[in-house]
Amino acid sequence: MYRLQAIFILLLLWSGLPIAVFASPAGSPRHIVKRGKPEYYTRNFNTISSIYKFTIFPNMQPIIAQAQNANIPEVAELFSPNVSGRIQDVGNFTNFRTSIEYFYGLAPQPRPGNPAAITAATIPQFVSGCPEVATSTVYFTISGADPHQSKFGEVITYLKQTGFWHFDSEGRVDYYDLYIPALGDFTTILNGADFNDPTVQTLARKQLCQGAQAFCTGANAQYKPNLGINLKKLLSQLGLNMLTDQKLISTLGLTSLNAGELTCMSRLLEKDFGIFDKLWSDTIVCRIVHLMLAQSDPEEHCPHVGFDGGMKCVEYPYEKRLFGDDDRLFGTTDQYPHIDRFICPDV
Numbered sequence: 001m002y003r004l005q006a007i008f009i010l011l012l013l014w015s016g017l018p019i020a021v022f023a024s025p026a027g028s029p030r031h032i033v034k035r036g037k038p039e040y041y042t043r044n045f046n047t048i049s050s051i052y053k054f055t056i057f058p059n060m061q062p063i064i065a066q067a068q069n070a071n072i073p074e075v076a077e078l079f080s081p082n083v084s085g086r087i088q089d090v091g092n093f094t095n096f097r098t099s100i101e102y103f104y105g106l107a108p109q110p111r112p113g114n115p116a117a118i119t120a121a122t123i124p125q126f127v128s129g130c131p132e133v134a135t136s137t138v139y140f141t142i143s144g145a146d147p148h149q150s151k152f153g154e155v156i157t158y159l160k161q162t163g164f165w166h167f168d169s170e171g172r173v174d175y176y177d178l179y180i181p182a183l184g185d186f187t188t189i190l191n192g193a194d195f196n197d198p199t200v201q202t203l204a205r206k207q208l209c210q211g212a213q214a215f216c217t218g219a220n221a222q223y224k225p226n227l228g229i230n231l232k233k234l235l236s237q238l239g240l241n242m243l244t245d246q247k248l249i250s251t252l253g254l255t256s257l258n259a260g261e262l263t264c265m266s267r268l269l270e271k272d273f274g275i276f277d278k279l280w281s282d283t284i285v286c287r288i289v290h291l292m293l294a295q296s297d298p299e300e301h302c303p304h305v306g307f308d309g310g311m312k313c314v315e316y317p318y319e320k321r322l323f324g325d326d327d328r329l330f331g332t333t334d335q336y337p338h339i340d341r342f343i344c345p346d347v
């Protein structure tokens with residue numbers, strides 16, 4: 001008899017029926033009220049989803065086109081005008097303009113020779129315990145997105161971003177602290193190139209300098225032609241010999257560089273190449289990323305591509321990068337000390 005009852009209850013558990021009704025004394029069944037998710041939970045989830053939806057190609061294009069505008073209607077309800085945050089290990093973005101540029105200006109878009117773009121953004125991890133704070137993880141799917149190139153519609157790889165968000169009283173993100181792991185591996189797969197290879201590095205430096213000269217012009221120019229720098233000097237800096245390395249030199253296309261590009265390359269040979277897992281540094285990799293941003297906002301980002309890094313592509317010590325700047329990034333006020341920024345306030 002007892003055994004039968006036990007099996008009965010197990011079956012109920014399995015079927016998900018509220019066993020409390022059966023366990024309570026006869027005549028007074030207690031009902032378990034299943035409440036839906038709180039309104040703020042769904043609101044915050046939708047805000048984060050919408051932020052990421054605009055990274056999907058080609059949704060980011062109208063946003064980037066408005067990068068220099070004070071107000072961008074599409075994302076006005078998603079980000080506070082004073083939004084500020086950090087993306088480890090890319091950098092800190094302390095206003096609306098640079099935050100928007102980070103979120104959308106760096107989203108890959110199909111280019112000649114590389115058809116990769118974000119084609120989906122799914123949120124497998126999310127929780128929000130109060131209107132002010134949520135934590136999430138997004139998986140970006142990167143696929144071929146150009147019908148005229150190979151891999152169209154094929155998944156190339158994925159990218160993960162995880163972290164915390166803070167929302168203002170209108171439900172807009174005003175602070176964020178996010179992290180992208182294994183960006184080095186991601187970049188290698190995305191570009192199909194090993195950035196540890198010295199030839200790849202020289203090619204990357206060359207493309208950086210060509211881009212810097214193409215996008216950063218006039219008042220935004222960073223590398224003025226220096227007559228003392230010519231191909232011969234650059235080759236000797238690179239340890240290449242005009243005669244014995246002729247094939248490599250022509251493969252790299254070094255003979256076609258103009259005076260400004262030669263100057264840029266020669267000067268930037270003083271900088272370490274760096275690694276994509278630590279973009280926030282005085283390196284070539286940091287300048288490659290900021291060159292992407294300079295295409296949509298030269299005034300803001302060209303200085304970062306320049307020789308002194310424009311206070312962005314600079315060495316920023318480990319403790320400062322990760323911890324030391326919380327006060328300024330996440331806004332200290334008397335009633336809301338920064339240390340609590342991503343913790344639900346007491347109710």
Ligand SMILES: *[C@@H]1O[C@H](CO)[C@@H](O)[C@H](O)[C@H]1NC(C)=O
Pocket residue numbers: 080081082
């Ligand atoms: C943004 O910051 C300025 C000054 O720092 C402040 O006056 C303004 O109220 C803030 N705006 C919002 C929407 O928080």
Ligand SMILES: *[C@@H]1O[C@H](CO)[C@@H](O)[C@H](O)[C@H]1NC(C)=O
Pocket residue numbers: 091092094280311312313314316325328329
């Ligand atoms: C952000 O990082 C830069 C270095 O990249 C640093 O100079 C700056 O002080 C940091 N913090 C803020 C709040 O801007």
